[in-house]
Amino acid sequence: MTAVATEFEYHAPQRHRMPPWLAVAIAVFCIGWGGNQFTPLLIAYAQHSGYTRVDVDILLGAYVLGLIPGLLIASTLSDRHGRRNVMAAGVISAALGSVVLAIGDYWGFGPLFVGRLFSGVAVGIAMAVGSAWIAELSRPPYDDASSGAGARRASICLSLGFGVGPLCAGLLTVYAPLPLVLTYLVHAALCVPVLWAVWNRTVETRVHTTDRPFLDGLKVPAAAHRRFLHVVVPMAPWIFGSAAVAYAVVPALVADRLGSWALLYTVGLTVLTLGCGVLIQPVARRLDDVSSSRAVVVSMALMTLGIFAAVATAVTGSPIIAALVAMLLGSAYGIAIVSGLLEIQRISPPDELAGISGVYYSLAYLGFLLPAVLAALAHWFSYPVMLSAVGVLAVVCTAVCASGWAKHLSPRTPARRVR
Template identity: 45%
Template sequence: MSRRVASRGSANRPAAGAWPVVFCALFACSWCGNQFSPLLLMYENVEHYSTVDVNAFLGVYVFGLAPALLAAGALSDRFGRRPLMIVAVVSSLAASLSLLLGEANVAGIYVGRLLSGVAVGAAMSVGTSWIKELSRAPFDDDADVGSGARRSSLAFTAGSATGALVAGGIAQFTAWGEELPFAVHVVMTAPLLFLIRRVPETVRWDGVKLGFRDRFRVPSASHRRFTRVVVVAAPWLFAAAALAYGYLPVLLADRTAGWGLGYAAILSVVTLGVASLVQPLAKRIDSTSNARGLVVCLAGITGGILVLTLAVVYSSPVIGLVAAVVFGIAMGIGLVSGLLEVQRIAPERELAGLTGVFYALAYAGFLTPTLLAAITPPLTTVGLFLGLAVLACASAAVIMLSYRKHLPENEAPANSIGQVASR
């Protein structure tokens, strides 16, 4: 069995303030992943793709993202954070170039979206773990236990919001919406390829070889706290995001004619901006002895779906903005709470791998609009939303009723990063 060792400066000289570079890389990759979302209406109205097509463009991203989340995290636990983070940044640049040079053809869009998924998947599993490891001594003596989770969650939400704001603003107010957003991203991201090389590596290995399957195994993914608490909540996190700024703009397209691209961008910025702002609150809600952070998240998502339903019933962009705020609050609390759960469950040698599993489950929620569009008709949008609200409420109830079963009274809950509770 190979043994992973966290490097605490033996192989690399500790560098104060190293985490901001990784923060920027995660920010840039998240920008890449979400810059496409507000452009869905443009591809539907200008390029005349169907609603099913544009939701497929949104959903195909998951098929690049999920394998990257699972593979990159596990591989970085073995071979180090830096090489996999470079792969993420290169993939984000290739994705934007494909969308920039593809001239809105189907092949270019699909390739760009798949590469965007690879970029975000690798960046989130590897970058989240790298930031966490750089947010402690000897790299950052001032950080507290939850700093890594908050910083990585902020990088994702702020990067996603910026991508939507830049792309949506350009598309709404200029004639270069199909090219310029992606060019801006390339220019802003390219310097990171050089900066990342100077960030201290936090993982080294003893050189023992593993079989192919063993390289990707994450035993802590079978931890009871993970499978019966975290797994229940994870898909709802990005289902909320996809509904708020991926599906709602399409449903209200007739009502927002003429400024639909701007409205889509506003929804993205509001959802993700609120998610960023509430993250300090999420740390206060989180607890090692229960799962109240994830319960609050799911309660908020249930409320968000109900408000979203009202927005569709009354064709109201204003109510849609309220729904985005509610979803943002729930998403911000859920992201931080979920990452803190993962970091308590995962041992050091599996941190990135389990983080990748968590994000893969969360990002499965981005398929929600595609699935809803495919079955509407025969089912109605309102009926499907009400069904989703019931499922979200039931998920919250499952966690409330079961979380203590996975923390037996004779076993202390995890109370520090990397500590494993009960299996």
């Protein structure tokens, strides 16, 4: 019965000549766009809307409050109700988030905060359900792609969305009418055809959904795997922690020297960070080794270098050094996000993949709160001091990841590299 249902679902998209994973990837891209389009506008909100640096950093991290529940609950909901239904809800949440953010330019901090929550829920669904769904559709019988292709496809599409969103937002805010409004409406309009594609051009991999109690579905035994605890957990918060430093903290450190160019520079730095994150991912694939934590350790080493380069930026206020920081931390982000996904796919049974993806991304997005923490502490400490402390913490986490180099490997994993 299962095989027949799966075969029927598999052949449907072939009539439309669309790879089974592509419509899901487009949805992940669109949601990533909406989740990160707010980032380069921090300076605009601070300069033109009267918000303090703490205010805008709180808004930047606010969607973590929506994202983490979305990550942890969405996977269980998709097991019960199917991937398609939950992913469609994610696209709708992304569109609502953009509409509310557009209203927030007139109604103030409250709607902006709520809009960021909606965006967070959407990104949580994209990461937990979208990543797992793409991974499922990148394996037989749906696709004959190489091992690890699902992780790369998911991370690349998400990273592209995270990069294109800020680029369009910044350009529309600077050159188009209705700044801080039109950019959100454009994204909301984009969500309409994407929602149609999710509903009509996807393959449902959860043909027979589970009827186990909802609370039991929230349990993720793979999260207690020693490999996950010793290698993935110490690295995960640095994934978006490093990205947040690159395109939320560093631009503010050089803004005074850029004057009216500060917003466009922030856009450029955001695109540079995430562009490096995308371009480095083929290298991440080659660095990955099923018998060691090599890729994870390399990503952490790059993060450490990038953080200490950010210290130099804080001291000198140099836009050139800031660009170097973006390249280092962007490359670290790209290697880390792929290596972490490959690690969890090796230790997780198929029916726990969405759940462990949710836990992984929840830990990763804790790092996105770093700019708000630093802004709050700036009343007592300078940024060179705080970033130096962050760099020391990165060194410690690198050592912890290295200590689990070849420990607690999954017995299900063949002793070969992922290609």
